[in-house]
Amino acid sequence: MISTPAPITARAALSASAARSPSSSATHATPFLRFDGVTIRLGGREILSPTSFEVARGEFVCIVGPSGCGKTTLLRAASGLVAASAGEVRRKGVKMTEPSREVAFVFQDYGRALLPWRTVEGNVSLALEAAGVPAAERAPRIADVLGKVGLAKHAHKFPVQLSGGMQQRAQIARCLAQKPELMMMDEPFGALDALTRQSLQDELARLVCDDGLTVLFVTHDLEEAIYLGDRVIALQANPGPGRPSLARMIDVKIPRPRDQLTTKEHPEYLQLRRELFAFIEQGHD
Secondary structure (H helix, E strand, O other): OEOOOOOOOHHHHHHHHHHHOOOOOOOOOOOOEEEEEEEEEEOOEEEEEEEEEEEOOOOEEEEEOOOOOOHHHHHHHHOOOOOOOEEEEEEOOEEOOOOOOOEEEEOOOHHHHOOOOOOHHHHHHHHHHHOOOOHHHHHHHHHHHHHHOOOHHHOOOOHHHOOHHHHHHHHHHHHHHOOOOEEEEEOOOOOOOHHHHHHHHHHHHHHHHHHOOEEEEEOOOHHHHHHHOOEEEEEOOOOEOOEOOEEEEEEOOOOOOOOOOOHHHOHHHHHHHHHHHHHHHHOOO
């Protein structure tokens, strides 16, 4: 169910998130990830208006909203790639001021994310080389992550020899090789066909569960957000003074593991889809 029937202030968003977070307690334990009044201005324009929320360790949070509302900018701020103009982002209580190897970023354009002159194995190795992992230790780690994403038999192929879905698996494998705690995913399945997207959704859900990852996942697909997320954050268009970017936080209480058929027939799934679609359609004006 949608947790708030009307717009919520940044401070109310923070309080609501803290109440839901399994890592919070009566003494307000340090959350895994915290946005506190984060505002981002670029080129004289306010891209993200004061935004506050918390994410618990192991939580899968999906972010939706109209184009230009600041979804990707929010991910970049959470990963230390963009500095907040006001407010701050903290991970495990430490202010994020620069990128970290504990944070991985999966991009939508998998074709450009992979080096075409390197094999799948070589692309995954990039993460280990950057981390200074000794050459003797790389092979077993590469084999492990390629096995997890179903690419063990394609280790020696080049990106051009792979389908779009396999290229995205390779990018995910490279991120997993970092052994991150936090995964940022910017519309990673948006360019894939429906069947491939569904397959990768289920693989991602399994990997997140197996590895205990925390995920921030941007998508334009409302059904994908409900299917994957423990929570859905909806950003509104044209934020500004007195109009925070964060407009809704939705708890998704549908049991896991989820299934592409039965989950999407679940009464709560249908109700959330209807209510979230109505919210996005009205543009929250």
